[in-house]
Amino acid sequence: MFDGLIGFAHSIWSFSSPETILYALGASLVGLIIGALPGLTATMGVALMTTLTLKLPPNDALLILICTYVGAIYGGSRSAILLNIPGTPASAASCLDGYALAKQGLAGRAMGIATSGSILGTWIGMFFLALFTPMLGEMALKFGAYEFFWLAVFGVVISGNLTGTDPLKGWIAGFIGLFIASIGQEGMYAYDRFTFGVHDLSGGIALIPALVGVFGFAEVLNVMKDKPQKFIINAYDTVIPRIKDVVQYWRTIIRSGLIGTFIGIVPGVGEDVAAWSSYAAARRASKEKAKFGKGSVEGLMAAETGDNACVPGAVIPVLTLAVPGSAPAAVLLAAMLIHGVRPGPLIMVENPTFVYDVVAMMLFASIGILIYGLTLTKLLVKILLVPRALIMPVIFVLCAVGSYAIASRPFDILVMLVFGVVGLILRNLNYPMAPLVLGIVLGDLLDKSLRRGLNLSDGDLTPFFGRPIAFVLFMLVLLTLLMNIPVARKLMGQGTALLLRPFRRA
Amino acid sequence: MDDSQATGLAAEESVSPRADFWSSFIWIGLGIAMLWMSLNMDRLERFQASIYTAPGLVPGLLGIAIALMGVILLVRSVNAGALRQRERKPLVLAQHWRLIFSLSLSLVYALIVVASALPFWLVTAVYITIFVIVFQYAERRAKAQVPRGIAVAVVHGLLAGVLIQYVFEELFLVRLP
Numbered sequence: 054m055f056d057g058l059i060g061f062a063h064s065i066w067s068f069s070s071p072e073t074i075l076y077a078l079g080a081s082l083v084g085l086i087i088g089a090l091p092g093l094t095a096t097m098g099v100a101l102m103t104t105l106t107l108k109l110p111p112n113d114a115l116l117i118l119i120c121t122y123v124g125a126i127y128g129g130s131r132s133a134i135l136l137n138i139p140g141t142p143a144s145a146a147s148c149l150d151g152y153a154l155a156k157q158g159l160a161g162r163a164m165g166i167a168t169s170g171s172i173l174g175t176w177i178g179m180f181f182l183a184l185f186t187p188m189l190g191e192m193a194l195k196f197g198a199y200e201f202f203w204l205a206v207f208g209v210v211i212s213g214n215l216t217g218t219d220p221l222k223g224w225i226a227g228f229i230g231l232f233i234a235s236i237g238q239e240g241m242y243a244y245d246r247f248t249f250g251v252h253d254l255s256g257g258i259a260l261i262p263a264l265v266g267v268f269g270f271a272e273v274l275n276v277m278k279d280k281p282q283k284f285i286i287n288a289y290d291t292v293i294p295r296i297k298d299v300v301q302y303w304r305t306i307i308r309s310g311l312i313g314t315f316i317g318i319v320p321g322v323g324e325d326v327a328a329w330s331s332y333a334a335a336r337r338a339s340k341e342k343a344k345f346g347k348g349s350v351e352g353l354m355a356a357e358t359g360d361n362a363c364v365p366g367a368v369i370p371v372l373t374l375a376v377p378g379s380a381p382a383a384v385l386l387a388a389m390l391i392h393g394v395r396p397g398p399l400i401m402v403e404n405p406t407f408v409y410d411v412v413a414m415m416l417f418a419s420i421g422i423l424i425y426g427l428t429l430t431k432l433l434v435k436i437l438l439v440p441r442a443l444i445m446p447v448i449f450v451l452c453a454v455g456s457y458a459i460a461s462r463p464f465d466i467l468v469m470l471v472f473g474v475v476g477l478i479l480r481n482l483n484y485p486m487a488p489l490v491l492g493i494v495l496g497d498l499l500d501k502s503l504r505r506g507l508n509l510s511d512g513d514l515t516p517f518f519g520r521p522i523a524f525v526l527f528m529l530v531l532l533t534l535l536m537n538i539p540v541a542r543k544l545m546g547q548g549t550a551l552l553l554r555p556f557r558r559a
Numbered sequence: 560m561d562d563s564q565a566t567g568l569a570a571e572e573s574v575s576p577r578a579d580f581w582s583s584f585i586w587i588g589l590g591i592a593m594l595w596m597s598l599n600m601d602r603l604e605r606f607q608a609s610i611y612t613a614p615g616l617v618p619g620l621l622g623i624a625i626a627l628m629g630v631i632l633l634v635r636s637v638n639a640g641a642l643r644q645r646e647r648k649p650l651v652l653a654q655h656w657r658l659i660f661s662l663s664l665s666l667v668y669a670l671i672v673v674a675s676a677l678p679f680w681l682v683t684a685v686y687i688t689i690f691v692i693v694f695q696y697a698e699r700r701a702k703a704q705v706p707r708g709i710a711v712a713v714v715h716g717l718l719a720g721v722l723i724q725y726v727f728e729e730l731f732l733v734r735l736p
Contacts (some may be wrong), residue, residue, distance in 0.1 A: 105726075105731070107731065107733075108730075108731050108732060221628060221631060221632060221635070222632075224628060225586055225625065225628050225629070225632070228621055228624050228625050228628065229589075229625065231617075231621050232589075232593060232618065232621050232622075232625065235617060235618045235621065239614045241612055241614070242603055242606070242608065242612075242614060244600070244601065244603065244614040246600065246614055246615075246618060247593075247596065247618070270665070273661070273665070274658060274661055274662055274665075277657055277658065277661040277694065278655070278657050278658035278661070279657070280657070281694075281698075440695065440698075441694075442690065442691050442694035442695050443691060443715060445661075445690070446686060446687040446690035446691065446719075447687065447719050447723075449665050449668075450668075450683050450686070450687065450719065450720075450723055451723070453668075453669050453672060454723060454727055454733075454735065457733075457735070457736060458727060458731065458733040461733065461734065463673040463736050466669055466672070466673055466736075467669075467673070470665075470666060470669055474662070481574075482574050482578055482579075482582055483574045499617065500617040503616070503617055503620075504611060504612045504613075504616060504617065505612075507609075507611035507612075507616075508609045508611045508612050511609075511611075512610075512611055
């Protein structure tokens with residue numbers, strides 16, 4: 054406990070140089086602007102910033118990326134409240150009550166609620182990041198090939214199940230991601246798979262260009278394909294958060310913080326599910342259900358706390374298992390690997406202070422959003438009104454140059470283009486992109502774990518189901534699949550009712 | 560508003576069963592191709608490699624899974640009426656000019672950046688200028704501001720081109736293509 058506090062204090066002290074604070078504030082602002090602009094997502098922001106921070110020392114680069122991530126998730130609330138357009142998918146739930154408050158002339162109060170909810174959500178998530186990461190790291194040391202195999206399958210299946218509206222399409226996207234990860238030289242014998250003699254494909258599909266394509270280029274095309282909208286911004290009152298709102302809804306804040314953090318830990322699910330789940334839970338528990346959707350302070354607080362608590366939550370599996378909890382966390386994972394940080398079960402052994410460094414980075418990001426939340430409202434309103442035709446070509450140029458900059462390979466620009474076009478088509482066919490990204494990240498882990506596991510057991514499948522953690526993960530995969538089959542769901546419902554009958558009588 | 564409605568707000572537009580019908584063939588085809596290629600991959604037995612570590616094992620299993628999910632999508636789309644929908648909406652390319660133009664211009668720009676010896680800042684400036692002029696033309700014409708719109712586009716393009724080249728080449732020490 055005290056070791057953790059000392060580690061955290063040391064990390065804050067190590068980041069307390071003027072240069073680092075400037076990086077944190079600058080990155081939070083960039084994140085906020087990216088998040089506030091509809092069409093630019095947190096994933097794209099973090100991916101583009103990864104390419105811009107390649108030459109920086111690892112801690113500075115990761116500080117910038119985390120501040121961008123937190124800033125972008127918070128920034129999405131601005132356009133949700135002012136324009137009724139979620140700046141990022143995570144802010145979709147905030148539109149319901151945020152815009153309703155804005156229409157009542159309370160946009161400033163709504164922004165204040167978003168600021169307080171986001172900061173408190175980040176802090177709750179930070180607390181659990183510091184608390185759970187060492188514990189999960191300890192548990193992750195027990196993971197072998199069998200457990201990692203099921204973890205990879207679970208990640209793709211649960212992400213496919215929760216991130217879109219159609220689980221089947223989510224799973225297809227996830228498995229396509231796993232297939233993409235198998236392109237190039239495999240990890241055991243350096244054997245070329247699906248390269249068709251193309252030399253550049255031997256190195257595999259790099260994650261960052263693929264992500265920049267899917268979340269950057271595809272977004273540019275998606276925004277430009279529709280006619281620009283005329284934005285009308287309602288008048289707004291003071292943006293200073295009210296202590297009364299926080300004190301009155303402290304239960305909602307803690308509940309949403311816990312839900313957001315937990316959903317963040319689940320691989321590949323992300324902030325939008327966290328926001329909707331927190332919103333739905335707040336509504337169920339609320340004494341003022343009728344106000345939800347009509348300008349409920351509690352609803353907005355729940356959504357904003359939930360999505361920002363998800364950010365530190367999504368970093369927990371990145372650090373302990375090298376499995377991302379959300380799409381932007383997948384970019385963060387890639388950035389850590391690029392900068393020579395090796396996240397995974399051994400992080401608490403090899404680099405224990407890094408966990409507290411990440412917690413300190415989150416704290417700096419929350420301070421950044423507090424400062425900008427209180428001061429930059431007018432500037433952000435002006436930025437929201439900048440025509441998309443001026444921003445989007447610059448974003449595309451950054452997508453192209455950023456993809457190239459990582460390895461100075463023109464091939465990566467082509468990867469970005471192909472993923473952008475394919476990503477646009479798939480999104481229009483309702484295939485979610487988060488499972489695809491998670492599949493690309495987890496493909497190598499799944500491939501090596503299955504083959505290594507089978508080799509160790511000499512083809513015996515028992516260890517895949519017989520070891521406790523592997524069994525639990527397998528059951529979770531099975532339950533997730535069965536829940537989507539109507540007959541199985543009905544049978545499970547009847548079985549559960551039968552099991553619970555004696556308790557109900559009692 | 561109930562929870563399902565709330566969740567529904569986040570949902571994307573529904574896709575026609577016919578689109579699912581045709582995309583299912585792509586997944587079935589891809590899955591079968593993956594399985595076939597995996598079966599034909601070297602099993603490296605001459606290096607005493609275990610059959611369980613064969614490079615084609617995982618892609619083969621993935622191929623089976625993708626093909627299977629493609630079949631489920633196919634059956635589902637047929638049940639949803641993919642084959643019953645006879646009337647086809649003609650594709651009017653002019654309605655999609657924004658997407659076609661932004662995609663074509665961006666692809667041409669990327670190919671010129673990769674394959675030509677032209678200075679990066681110049682190609683970027685021209686790309687951004689054309690992009691801005693075309694997409695702002697209708698609005699500028701309605702306000703009788705076409706020359707001003709062109710001037711803004713040129714300045715924006717030049718500034719962005721020079722600045723991006725400077726940042727990447729001078730600050731990040733990346734040699735641009």
